[in-house]
Amino acid sequence: MLSKRAKYAIKTILFLYENKDKTPISAKSISEQENIPYKFLENILRDLRTHQVVKSMRGPVGGYSLAKDPNEITVTQLMRIIDGPVALIPCVSEKFYESCFECTDEETCRIRKLFNQLRSEMIGVLNKSIVELSKL
Amino acid sequence: MLSKRAKYAIKTILFLYENKDKTPISAKSISEQENIPYKFLENILRDLRTHQVVKSMRGPVGGYSLAKDPNEITVTQLMRIIDGPVALIPCVSEKFYESCFECTDEETCRIRKLFNQLRSEMIGVLNKSIVELSKL
DNA sequence: CATTACCCTATAAAAGTTATAGGGTTATTA
């Protein structure tokens, strides 16, 4: 399951994109309009900032705006930043690989083959940019 | 992420299928050969039995065997029995639908559209039978 | 220089995952 954190992150980025003429937008404002607990949102925004998806301005009239071309921001990226691996088992993850100690041989593991194929298909769907997502 | 429970379930069913000439097979034997904690396995087997994927025989020389044609047992089924929904958000789940109260309108929600498409693709990959999985 | 809004660390409440404990019941087979 997608975590609420990740869902909030996607909603936040979509919101910033669709209101990019009004930026920067305060966390408080995002929180109210998207129904995201304020302090929880701040925490998420910090992650997004660390990963340079979002940039911030301090002081009154400060707030957040996208740090890069929205065509370059994908759902996959956001999921990886917030939730970690897209893959359903760690031994087929591209960015967060870990051997799963249950299986003795990765080369012949059928479960691994199936979930590797699954990961490919998932990324095919999720590699949509925020611009594309906005048009759905 | 796939839970260990689900992974154990898949391994168990695959094991029963590939040793179907020797059935019934005791939980103890499965536990040892597949490296699954015995009591945990019993618990998983109970779920599988309840859902008629597996049947059991008591007494000495008792154990477990597949309750139906292995061509009819799919990975999707096992995942649903053990982990619940395949979908990554509840509002697009076929078997475990729940409205996600964050979004106001399901019809227009773009996140929903994307994850609905994702679920379709996932099921396309995961609807493999144990027989097919065995051949991978 | 007061206000607004971002910034940061710590921690708590709740839920989910991964088992473990301890015993009860059934059916085979010696």
Next chain:
DNA sequence: TAATAACCCTATAACTTTTATAGGGTAATG
């Protein structure tokens, strides 16, 4: 017919992750 092997069932413990909340610090605008 009794010992034994194996399934059956409930409860709960240990651990991790998720979902926040608290409380204050820091920068920049008007």
